[in-house]
Amino acid sequence: MDAGKGRLTYKQLCAFFIPLGFSASLTSITHVIINGTLSRGENAAFIIACYAVAFALFGIIERPIIVFRQTCSALVKDVQSFKALAVFMVIPMAVIIGFCLLMVYSSFGGWVYVNLFNADPNMVQTISDAFAIILFVIIFSGIRGIYQGVIINHLETKWLTIMVVIRLCVMFAAAYLFVYFDYITSAAGSILFLLGMLIECVISVWKGHRILNASYQKQVTKLRKREISSFYLPLAFYFVIQTVLVPVIYVFLAKTNNIEMGIASFALAFSITQMLLSFFMYTHQLVLQLYEVNKEKVIRFIVFISMVPTLALSVLCYTPAGLWFMEEVMGADEELTLTTIAVLKFFIIKTLVFPWVDFLNGFLMLHRKTKRMAAAQIGNLITVVVSISLLVTYFPAWNGVNGSIAASLGELAGLVIVLSIVLKMVAKEKRNLSQSA
Numbered sequence: 278m279d280a281g282k283g284r285l286t287y288k289q290l291c292a293f294f295i296p297l298g299f300s301a302s303l304t305s306i307t308h309v310i311i312n313g314t315l316s317r318g319e320n321a322a323f324i325i326a327c328y329a330v331a332f333a334l335f336g337i338i339e340r341p342i343i344v345f346r347q348t349c350s351a352l353v354k355d356v357q358s359f360k361a362l363a364v365f366m367v368i369p370m371a372v373i374i375g376f377c378l379l380m381v382y383s384s385f386g387g388w389v390y391v392n393l394f395n396a397d398p399n400m401v402q403t404i405s406d407a408f409a410i411i412l413f414v415i416i417f418s419g420i421r422g423i424y425q426g427v428i429i430n431h432l433e434t435k436w437l438t439i440m441v442v443i444r445l446c447v448m449f450a451a452a453y454l455f456v457y458f459d460y461i462t463s464a465a466g467s468i469l470f471l472l473g474m475l476i477e478c479v480i481s482v483w484k485g486h487r488i489l490n491a492s493y494q495k496q497v498t499k500l501r502k503r504e505i506s507s508f509y510l511p512l513a514f515y516f517v518i519q520t521v522l523v524p525v526i527y528v529f530l531a532k533t534n535n536i537e538m539g540i541a542s543f544a545l546a547f548s549i550t551q552m553l554l555s556f557f558m559y560t561h562q563l564v565l566q567l568y569e570v571n572k573e574k575v576i577r578f579i580v581f582i583s584m585v586p587t588l589a590l591s592v593l594c595y596t597p598a599g600l601w602f603m604e605e606v607m608g609a610d611e612e613l614t615l616t617t618i619a620v621l622k623f624f625i626i627k628t629l630v631f632p633w634v635d636f637l638n639g640f641l642m643l644h645r646k647t648k649r650m651a652a653a654q655i656g657n658l659i660t661v662v663v664s665i666s667l668l669v670t671y672f673p674a675w676n677g678v679n680g681s682i683a684a685s686l687g688e689l690a691g692l693v694i695v696l697s698i699v700l701k702m703v704a705k706e707k708r709n710l711s712q713s714a
Contacts, residue, residue, distance in 0.1 A: 285571035290578045293434050294563055298556035300437035305555055306445055307473055308332075311466045314452040318461035323400070327463040330394045331407035332470075335414065337520050338377065341369050341513040342419040348509050349426020350565055351642050356493050358500035363423060365505045369513070370419050377412035381405055403463050410467035417471070417478040424478075424485030429562055431488045440480040448473040504645075511647040518654045522661055522687065523547065526680045529665040532673065538616055539676035545607065546620035546681060549593070550627060553586040557632045564639030583632035587625055594622045620677040626685035630692045637695045644702065653694040661687035 311328070318324045345366055353359045380386035390396040390404050428436050448469050455465050526543065533539040560579060568575050593599035599621075603614040634653075641650050665683035672679065 285567060285574050287574065287578060290563070290567065290574065293432050293567065294559070294578075294582070296434040296436075296438040297429075297559035297562060300434075300441045301555045301558045302552075303438070303441045303445065305552060307448065307470065310445065310448050310452050311469050314455055314469065315461060315463070315466050317456055323403075324461065324463050324466075327396075327400050327403040328407050328466040330390055330396050330400070330404045331411055331463065331467065333394065334380075334389070334408060335411050337517070338373055338412075339415055339418055340516040340520055341373065342366075342415055343422060344509060344513045344516055345419055346422035346426050346429070347512060347561070347565075347642060348505070349423045350429045350562060351645070352500060352505065352508060353426060353430060354493075354500075355495060355497040356489055357496040358498065359423075359427065359489060359493070361500045361502070362505060365502060365509070366419055366423060370415065373415055374412065377408070377415070381409045381412070407463040407467045410464055410471055414471050414474045417474045421474065421478040421481045424481040427485040427488050427493075428481065429566065431492060432566060433484070433488065436480070436484050440477045440484075443480065444473045444476045447476050508642075508645050508647050511651040512642075515647070515651045515654045518651070518658055522658060522684070525658070525662060526665060526683060529669050529683075530677065530680050532669045533676045533679060534673045535676050538613070539680070541613060542616040542620045542677035543680035545603075545609065545613070545617045546624055546677065547684070549607075549617075549621065550590065550624040553589050554628060554631055557582065557586060557635065560632050560635040561639030561642060564636060565643055568640070568643060579632065579636050583629070583636075586628040586632070590621060590625050590628050594618055594625065616677060620681045623678060623681035623685055627681075627688045630685070630688045634688065634692050634695060637692070637699050640699050641695070646698075646702070649698045650695065653691045653698065656694045657687040657691035660690035 312325060315321060315325045315328055345362070349359070349362055353362055380389065386405055386408070387398075387401040390401050391398060396404060425437060428434070451469055451472055455461055455469070527540060530536070530539045530543055560582075563575055563579065593602055599618050600614060603609045603617060604611075607614075607617075609617060638650050638653075641647060661683045664686045665679055668675065668679040668682060675682075
C-alpha cells in the first residue's frame with residue numbers, strides 16, 4: 278500500500294486499522310472455544326477452575342513477551358535490527374521459562390496456586406499439568422510477536438486477521454475431536470491454546486520472513502542492546518502494572534456490602550467493556566506507522582473511531598438493547614442484569630478515554646519515551662487504589678459500581694499525565710526548532 282508523504286487516505290487508514298481491530302476482537306473467541314470445550318467434561322467446574330488458574334498465571338507471565346510486537350514495530354528498520362531484537366528477546370524469554378519450570382517442578386508452584394490464587398490443595402496437580410503445557414505458548418507468542426511487528430511495519434495488517442481466522446478454525450476442529458474422543462481435561466484446554474498459538478506463529482514467521490527478505494535492507498542503522506532495553510523494559514513494566522489493576526480492584530470489592538454481587542457485576546461489566554475496547558487496542562500502531570505520513574488525517578481518523586466504543590456502551594446502558602443483551606446473550610438474571618448495567622454506566626468514561634491514552638502512548642513509543650508511559654501507568658494504579666479504598670470505606674453499598682468508578686478515574690488520571698507529558702515534549706520540540714532557525 279502506498280502511503281507516501283501527504284498522500285495518506287482514509288481508505289488506507291481503514292485498510293490498516295480495521296484488520297488490526299478484527300484480529301484483536303477475534304482472538305477473544307479463543308477462550309470461548311476453550312471454555313466451551315471444557316464445560317462438556319464430567320467434572321466441568323473443577324476442570325474449568327484449574328485451567329482458569331493456570332491461564333491467569335500465564336496471563337501475567339506472558340505480558341513481558343507480548344511487548345516484543347510493539348518493540349519490533351517501533352525499532353526494527355532493517356534486517357540487522359531485527360536480528361539484534363531477536364537475540365535480545367532470548368534473555369527475557371529464558372528468564373520467564375526458567376521461572377515457569379520452577380513453578381512446574383517444585384513445591385513453589387503449589388504454594389503460589391494455593392496462597393495467591395486461592396486454589397484448593399486438591400487442584401494443585403491438575404493446575405500444574407495444565408500450566409506445564411501452557412508455558413510453551415510463551416515461546417510461540419514471542420516469535421509470533423516479533424514477526425507480527427514486521428508485518429505491521431509493512432502495513433500488511435490483513436494478515437493478522439487471516440491468521441487469527443485460521444487459528445480459530447483449527448482450534449474449533451481440535452476441540453471437536455477432544456469432545457468426540459471424550460478427552461476433556463484442564464490439560465486439553467492448554468493443548469487447544471498451544472495449538473492455536475502455534476498456528477498463528479507459523480503463519481507469522483512465514484509472512485514475516487517473506488517481507489524481511491523482499492522489502493528490508495540489510496542494514497540502515499545499528500540498533501544497540503542499550504536502545505532496545507531502554508525502550509522495552511519500561512514498556513514491559515507498563516503492561517505488568519496494567520495486569521495488576523483488576524486484581525487490586527477485586528481485593529477491595531471484597532469489602533463491599535454484597536461481596537458476591539459486587540464482584541460478579543464488576544467482572545461482567547469489565548468483560549463487556551474490554552470486549553468493546555478490544556477493537557481499539559492497536560490505536561498506538563496508527564501513530565507508530567502513519568502519524569509522520571499525515572498527522573492531521575491520523576488525528577481526525579482517531580477522533581472518529583474513538584467515539585465508537587462509547588456509543589456502543591451507551592446503547593447497552595440506556596436502551597432496551599442492554600437488558601436483552603444481558604439476559605439473552607450473557608445469561609444474567611434480572612438482579613445481576615440491572616446491577617451490571619449500573620456498573621457499566623461508569624465504564625463509559627473509560628471507553629471515552631482509553632483510545633486517546635493508547636494514541637498518546639503511541640506518540641511516546643514513536644519518540645522512544647516509554648519510561649514516561651510507565652510513569653503515567655503508575656499514576657493510574659495509584660489513583661485506582663486511593664479512589665477505591667475511599668469508595669468502599671464510605672459507600673460500601675455501591676458494590677460493583679465502586680470498581681468501575683475507580684477504574685475509570687484511574688484511566689482518566691493516566692490520560693491527564695500522558696497528555697501533559699506529550700504537550701511538554703511538543704512544546705520543547707517547537708522551542709528547539711525556533712532556536713535552530
